[in-house]
Amino acid sequence: MPEATVPIELVESPEGSGAAIVLVHEIFGRSQYMRTRARDLAALGYTVALPQLYWRIGADAVDENGDDSLERGVAMMRQVDWQQAVDDVRLVIASLRREPRTGGRVALVGFCFGGGLAYAALQGAADGERADALVSYYGSALPNLVDGEAVTVPSLHHFGDADAYLTSDAVEHICEVVQHNGAEVKLWQGAGHAFDNPAPQFHHAQASDAAWEATVEWLRTHYPA
Template sequence: MNKSQEKKSPRKTDEQAQFDSLLPSEPFTRRSFIATAVGAGFALATQPISAQTVIKTDSEGLIAGDIKVPAADRELPGYRAMPAGGSKLPTVLVIHEIFGVHEYLRDVCRRLAKAGYLAIAVDMYIRHGETAKMSNVQEILAGPVASATDAEHMADLDAAAAWAAKNGGDPQRLAVTGFCRGGRTTWLYAAHNPALKAAVAWYGHLEMAPTARQPKHPIDLAAQMKAPVLGLYAGKDQGITLDQVEDMREALKKAGSKSQIHVYPDAPHAFHADYRPTYRKEPAEDGWKRLLEWFRQNGV
């Protein structure tokens, strides 16, 4: 019996009842439960979404705009922001949610550029569909998200890092940050790239059932982190339980990792996403401060 089974179940809210209705009725393993819960919880957490953002960062003093990044099989559309006239700049790869490189991600890049970084985000679902133009979450999950592979994502991030190194970035000062599904990818990239100095994962999924396209998840790679990761998580997340967060903490501790996880007890999933109702100003601002300090502490 796992820890979550030992605890007395609280009274369900209407939202939790809706979540339960999305789960299959047949018996399944803990990991298959997690995989289903993640999909259902994510769908609830992202409705509705809006193109409007609370924070609007201008591009004064910056070079900012759309770019094309050469990858193994195609050019990846993306966005880059950096201080004007800068060279050998510390670089941050910004990994999008399942919604692609829309205005929220672009603004995040500009915020990082204002802090002195070259920030770059590329669309890593583009092979399987343009998610930024899709309005139905289930369509996105069943299409591009289900079709994309972790190997593609790792190669695309390598391509983004290589582009940045040739266009004003310092490859010796490379960091990564990502949100939601991009938070999960952040953990994976920290286990992938030995040149990485630091990573910050915002409420990225930690445990899911393995598939051919996604054979391993962050908890499977805890002992392989090549850069310290700061995980920023939400106590009220419907798709990522506190038990899973604690499991990841224990795995990192056992591995002797310098990675850390911070939880905001009253925050929901996607608390940094200022274009959604889930946005929470205080944890979002605190998390941003922690991100900048984490990068500084780790040489980026």
């Protein structure tokens, strides 16, 4: 694969080809959890790129199980230049579009920080840098984004109804806007923010399993490999 400037970990499908997915990581970076999700997506037949979006600050990942993991993750995220990170995601999209094994097709899947970043990467993107579809899990920046340029590619958004980071009013407004633009929304009962992350302080097993099943089915319908 042609190298984009941003470092990329590429996880290939069993067939060695398939439509691309850029997996945009949460605040903990390219953690083992994100690498597991990359393999999960590749097993479905996709060519998965996991970019190192903290590369400009000389970092890669934080262990989510550490006592100070949340503080360290937030500290790294705050060092990131948002627009440069958006541009890095777009650069990866453009690189994957030129890759024969992807058939020129690229989608975004993002979690938390990455869910908002993926959404922002679609707003105002040039044709060659615009993804074909989006799955966003509890995008943390969405309250500051959804009233901007509409995102009209097929998209799926997941939220927990017990999210302590995104208020219920914020989630309600996000859902109203994205559904108006054609998105599908899933609201998971009893789940908090980052409910898909397997670390004990975040994980909601029932919501995680159900949301992943819904994601797989949505991808098969709206963005088949």
